Amino acid sequence: MQKIIDNIKKKPISLDQYINDCLYKYKSSYYEKDLIFGPRGDFITSPYISSIFGEIIAIFIINYFLKKKIFSFKILEIGAGEGLLAEDIIKTISKFKNIKCQYYIIEKSKKLKKIQKNKLSKLKVKWFESLEDVKIKDCFIVSNELLDAFAVKHFKKINDVWNEKFVKYDFKKKNLITKYFKITKKNHKIFNFVDKECNFIEFSPDIFKFVTGISKVLMNSKNNFFLTIDYGYNSERYRNSLQGLMKHKKVDIFSNQGFVDITYLVNFNLIKSIFQKNKVSNVNISTQSDFLKKNGIIERFNQSKKLLDSDEKISKLHLAVNRLINDKQMGSLFKVMTASNND
Numbered sequence: 001m002q003k004i005i006d007n008i009k010k011k012p013i014s015l016d017q018y019i020n021d022c023l024y025k026y027k028s029s030y031y032e033k034d035l036i037f038g039p040r041g042d043f044i045t046s047p048y049i050s051s052i053f054g055e056i057i058a059i060f061i062i063n064y065f066l067k068k069k070i071f072s073f074k075i076l077e078i079g080a081g082e083g084l085l086a087e088d089i090i091k092t093i094s095k096f097k098n099i100k101c102q103y104y105i106i107e108k109s110k111k112l113k114k115i116q117k118n119k120l121s122k123l124k125v126k127w128f129e130s131l132e133d134v135k136i137k138d139c140f141i142v143s144n145e146l147l148d149a150f151a152v153k154h155f156k157k158i159n160d161v162w163n164e165k166f167v168k169y170d171f172k173k174k175n176l177i178t179k180y181f182k183i184t185k186k187n188h189k190i191f192n193f194v195d196k197e198c199n200f201i202e203f204s205p206d207i208f209k210f211v212t213g214i215s216k217v218l219m220n221s222k223n224n225f226f227l228t229i230d231y232g233y234n235s236e237r238y239r240n241s242l243q244g245l246m247k248h249k250k251v252d253i254f255s256n257q258g259f260v261d262i263t264y265l266v267n268f269n270l271i272k273s274i275f276q277k278n279k280v281s282n283v284n285i286s287t288q289s290d291f292l293k294k295n296g297i298i299e300r301f302n303q304s305k306k307l308l309d310s311d312e313k314i315s316k317l318h319l320a321v322n323r324l325i326n327d328k329q330m331g332s333l334f335k336v337m338t339a340s341n342n343d
Helices: 002-010 015-025 052-066 084-093 110-119 189-193 206-220 268-277 288-294 297-305 311-325
Strands: 072-078 100-106 126-128 139-144 153-158 161-170 175-182 200-203 225-233 243-246 249-251 261-263 282-287 334-340
Touching (some): 002 161, 015 161, 015 261, 052 072, 072 084, 189 268, 206 225, 268 282, 268 334, 297 311
Parallel strands (some): 100 126
Antiparallel strands (some): 153 200, 243 261, 282 334
């Protein structure tokens, strides 16, 4: 995207600003384009692998509220993509005649919001503009592969001094390069979550506002609950995991601006620490495999295959479920985090 390069020619910009420009800022930015999800896009998410994924989440939500004897509740999905997960959850819950559910979505991308409204037009879904607008009770907040799309900064300690990575233009080589510049004021919130031995930090500045917003919604009602699924790790040490994806292959994030998904591995330990700082009492992290198995994906698979009329369809479903739970595929790389103020 030439306008991004032209801006950088004028002066270097921070890494997270570069990522935001590539993914969100312009009409030609990545998340305003068509065909970014699924087999024909640049990456595939769990709802595209099998509708069983959404069914298991729906059953988890239903069981959560039924244990509290609540039969009418709300679901808020943040970053709903093309609306596939929302559709699967709503259709599953609609099979339970004694349960009423209102589905809400918050979506940053104007393009995706338009797709969602078209796809979910008959399902009575409503949209919030931001978390600040959410003042509801008996609300289950869900997101899938949302946090990895947040823009990140890179901080590095050089000669015992913290520096920040910027993107600049090399006029001799006529391409983008990165360079670390000294941080003049070490007043960023992230420094409250690192120890003296730390010499590299990869984090999203937006995660602090996001977790604070979720925490406030959880404080609105003791019945409110948050669940997010993403690929990442759980460690006090930060990894350099930033990568570009295009047509399901890793590519350079400093080329083809607007056509490359820029993503990273989420540090769930940091998010848990921020929740605890916000006095959210109950935060848990598990693998996607453990979560799906615990909530009945194997039983659902065995039930579903009895309804299929060919070995080919059964094999296809088996491959899909295996992809979701196998530790060598998505099973252990993807984590499930839940947060609430429930005991």
